[in-house]
Amino acid sequence: MRILAISGSARLNSTNTAMLRAIRAIAPSDIEVSIFDGVGRLPVFSPDLEGESLPAAVRDFIDAIAKSDGVIIASPEYVRSIPGGLKNAIDWLVSGDEIVHKPIALLHASHRGDDMLAGLRTVLATISDRFAVDIFLRLPVMKLEPADVFRTVETAENCSKVQAYLQAFSAYCMAGSESV
Known part of the structure; x- marks a missing residue:
């Protein structure tokens, strides 16, 4: 199973990118997680x-x-919304079909951010018919330094949550590929 984990942050020391790296490190051996942390390097979308x-x-x-x-x-x-870099990255996808049937799930590094999540859920449900609304994980790592994010994600409790989340998403991905 190949999962692409996209960080919606353009920050060099992003909490979200650090969280994705920690998740990649503890992913089950049958799930390969690669990370895209380049939303800030994409040019502004133009048809x-x-x-x-x-x-x-x-x-x-x-x-x-x-x-x-x-x-x-x-x-x-x-500002209670999707970061511009992430929205720009998504805009680059709307003319192609690479994302239309692609399973997508959300992961969140904060106890807040529900307004952004609501907007992002609307956008993702619009671009993909496989947006997994019910597969979601929230980890308490907001404002931590990258090394602290890693230590927090690696705790037994959070490691168990991450494993279950990745297994659920993997099963969701495989279920859809069988019907295609």
């Missing part, structure tokens, strides 16, 4: 750049999604 003019960074992003069995998104909340 004029699609097709043969597609920037290489965008092509690499779209290819990573196409090669995955499912996508997990972890994102901060900025």
